[in-house]
Amino acid sequence: MITLHNLTKEYGQTTILDQANYQFPEKGFICLLGESGSGKSTLVNLIAGFDTDYTGEIIVDDTPLNSLSEAQLGNYRKDYIGFVFQNYHLLSGYTVLENILLPCELTSTNQAESKAYARKLLADLGIAEKENEQVQNLSGGQKQRVAIARALIQKPKMVIADEPTGALDRKTATEMMDILKEISQTKLVILITHDTQLCEIADEVIQIIDNKLVIQQPGLTIENSPAKKMMLQPPKKINLFKMAAKNFRVRFLSYFFISLVFSIGILSFITTLSSGQLMTHAIQQFKEKNTSFNNGYISYQEDDNSYQILSADQRVENVYKQYKIQQVTLSSDDFSMTMPEKYPMPKTTESMSYGTMPRIQKNEIAITPSLAKKLNPQIDQLIGKSLTVTYQGKEYPLTISGIYNAGYDDFFVSSDIEQDFYQGIDSQSYEAIHYDVKKFEDIVPVTEELAEKNIQTKTAVTEVKALQKSFKQLKTLFTLISMIILLIALFIVIMMLLKLQQTRYHMVGLLYSFGFNQKNVKKLLFIENLCLAMMTAGFTSLLLLGLQLIAQLTKIDFRITLNEWFLTISASVLIILVTHLVTSYRLFKVQPIVALKK
Numbered sequence: 390m391i392t393l394h395n396l397t398k399e400y401g402q403t404t405i406l407d408q409a410n411y412q413f414p415e416k417g418f419i420c421l422l423g424e425s426g427s428g429k430s431t432l433v434n435l436i437a438g439f440d441t442d443y444t445g446e447i448i449v450d451d452t453p454l455n456s457l458s459e460a461q462l463g464n465y466r467k468d469y470i471g472f473v474f475q476n477y478h479l480l481s482g483y484t485v486l487e488n489i490l491l492p493c494e495l496t497s498t499n500q501a502e503s504k505a506y507a508r509k510l511l512a513d514l515g516i517a518e519k520e521n522e523q524v525q526n527l528s529g530g531q532k533q534r535v536a537i538a539r540a541l542i543q544k545p546k547m548v549i550a551d552e553p554t555g556a557l558d559r560k561t562a563t564e565m566m567d568i569l570k571e572i573s574q575t576k577l578v579i580l581i582t583h584d585t586q587l588c589e590i591a592d593e594v595i596q597i598i599d600n601k602l603v604i605q606q607p608g609l610t611i612e613n614s615p616a617k618k619m620m621l622q623p624p625k626k627i628n629l630f631k632m633a634a635k636n637f638r639v640r641f642l643s644y645f646f647i648s649l650v651f652s653i654g655i656l657s658f659i660t661t662l663s664s665g666q667l668m669t670h671a672i673q674q675f676k677e678k679n680t681s682f683n684n685g686y687i688s689y690q691e692d693d694n695s696y697q698i699l700s701a702d703q704r705v706e707n708v709y710k711q712y713k714i715q716q717v718t719l720s721s722d723d724f725s726m727t728m729p730e731k732y733p734m735p736k737t738t739e740s741m742s743y744g745t746m747p748r749i750q751k752n753e754i755a756i757t758p759s760l761a762k763k764l765n766p767q768i769d770q771l772i773g774k775s776l777t778v779t780y781q782g783k784e785y786p787l788t789i790s791g792i793y794n795a796g797y798d799d800f801f802v803s804s805d806i807e808q809d810f811y812q813g814i815d816s817q818s819y820e821a822i823h824y825d826v827k828k829f830e831d832i833v834p835v836t837e838e839l840a841e842k843n844i845q846t847k848t849a850v851t852e853v854k855a856l857q858k859s860f861k862q863l864k865t866l867f868t869l870i871s872m873i874i875l876l877i878a879l880f881i882v883i884m885m886l887l888k889l890q891q892t893r894y895h896m897v898g899l900l901y902s903f904g905f906n907q908k909n910v911k912k913l914l915f916i917e918n919l920c921l922a923m924m925t926a927g928f929t930s931l932l933l934l935g936l937q938l939i940a941q942l943t944k945i946d947f948r949i950t951l952n953e954w955f956l957t958i959s960a961s962v963l964i965i966l967v968t969h970l971v972t973s974y975r976l977f978k979v980q981p982i983v984a985l986k987k
């Protein structure tokens with residue numbers, strides 16, 4: 390059935406097999422003997438079509454193996470070869486029957502027929518009662534019987550058994566050899582071993598000595614009948630989703646922890662992101678409380694330098710000179726008072742007892758407690774009440790927005806009204822310069838730049854700096870902690886995925902030996918991983934929801950926008966998929982027999 394003709398295999402400069410010639414029979418028991426490292430697995434790789442990089446010929450029936458495509462080689466393994474391995478390579482988490490039926494994913498259209506045949510094989514091998522047992526609960530001998538049943542389920546033309554008794558005691562090993570001997574009555578059995586004792590029952594023993602294939606114990610006469618035509622059946626369409634779902638269920642616990650750990654990591658990261666939002670919100674609150682937070686005041690200077698500088702600065706607005714005014718009247722229903730003189734004062738350095746400083750375009754006024762008491766002894770009740778300011782015959786109906794702490798009668802109006810007071814004043818001898826910084830984050834740089842030019846300002850820079858400093862420290866701390874958590878989570882996830890790959894190596898090697906092609910294996914792993922990514926996305930969503938709920942209950946200002954939500958979920962899915970691809974890279978490249986030896 391298989392003929393090796395001048396078969397030579399080299400790895401780089403090293404020759405492993407040198408001009409090997411041999412003709413395998415249609416049936417019979419052939420022992421491939423050789424010391425460790427002599428090239429037995431190399432030869433099996435070549436015969437199974439896993440390795441196509443050789444010179445010479447391997448002819449199966451009438452077809453040279455190197456004339457087959459990757460897909461055809463998969464079909465060749467599916468239809469011709471059943472493998473039995475030293476370490477059984479059964480899939481844990483699957484039952485005995487499920488393990489045996491695995492190769493049928495590619496072949497069988499009639500499940501009931503396959504099951505019946507699997508049961509017959511189990512009965513022939515003496516373990517019929519174990520069909521629903523999880524394979525990890527079986528003894529070594531029982532496991533190897535299951536592996537033999539799996540090798541036979543596709544009714545292959547030959548069985549390749551690679552050290553099948555290596556992990557068994559002598560008695561069980563002998564039983565196993567008897568089973569293989571029985572199989573060799575109707576099929577070709579190639580036994581790979583370094584144990585000469587096992588070769589005693591072989592029909593013929595071949596050995597690799599010094600890279601040469603030597604017939605040690607000739608026992609077979611090959612009939613010179615014409616070569617059969619190689620017949621390959623196309624594979625059945627595999628239900629990869631069903632297989633991936635099954636794998637996912639088997640590895641559920643590992644996947645559960647991977648997605649949980651990863652979700653916690655990504656969540657800590659997103660929490661840091663929203664700490665920026667926390668800062669924006671706190672600044673908003675600060676602005677609402679300190680309505681004159683951006684206001685600046687510069688006392689009169691002889692030169693006009695500061696006014697010129699401020700007027701040219703794009704970061705500031707409402708730059709105007711402030712003057713002393715006279716004869717200002719304040720009045721309400723039952724109150725009227727005229728202030729002979731009123732000097733401009735810095736707004737931001739005043740602390741508030743109640744309310745806020747007047748806001749621009751709101752027609753507001755803030756007054757001192759001594760003035761407030763004249764209106765109403767219960768000064769806190771004055772907020773929101775009306776007060777009219779009359780200056781130079783013009784009336785300004787205003788609303789009291791706040792009471793600020795100063796020990797004399799005085800008031801502040803918003804800058805739009807104040808500027809209106811100064812209409813028509815044509816005086817160089819101003820008292821001060823007023824300006825507003827447009828953006829919160831420009832308050833400190835504007836103030837510092839003016840200070841560098843020896844222009845002393847009165848602003849809320851100290852409070853702003855304190856606020857910024859505390860947030861900066863908090864943010865650094867948050868970022869550091871969350872980065873550490875994310876890195877630890879990623880490390881654990883990668884470690885767990887790498888550990889998982891170890892079990893996947895066996896599965897991948899097995900699937901190739903059943904005749905699966907690379908595309909199917911890749912797809913299967915991808916779908917399985919997509920399930921993991923979906924589970925992670927689900928976990929992340931749930932944790933985000935929980936966090937949001939806790940924040941609401943504890944009244945912590947933590948909000949996640951829909952965009953951030955979407956980004957987090959997409960990032961989780963993407964990172965898990967990429968991590969999987971990276972950790973799977975070697976898995977996709979591995980040679981099946983190497984994978985099975987891992």
Ligand SMILES: Nc1ncnc2c1ncn2[C@@H]1O[C@H](COP(=O)(O)OP(=O)(O)OP(=O)(O)O)[C@@H](O)[C@H]1O
Nearest residue numbers: 400401405423424425426427428429430431432583
């Ligand atoms: N992919 C590879 N690249 C380079 N050298 C390799 C490769 N695979 C195997 N070899 C080398 O080829 C030689 C034969 O290896 P092989 O695995 O076929 O031996 P073996 O007889 O099956 O050994 P064992 O009984 O220990 O499994 C060894 O020296 C090995 O290091």
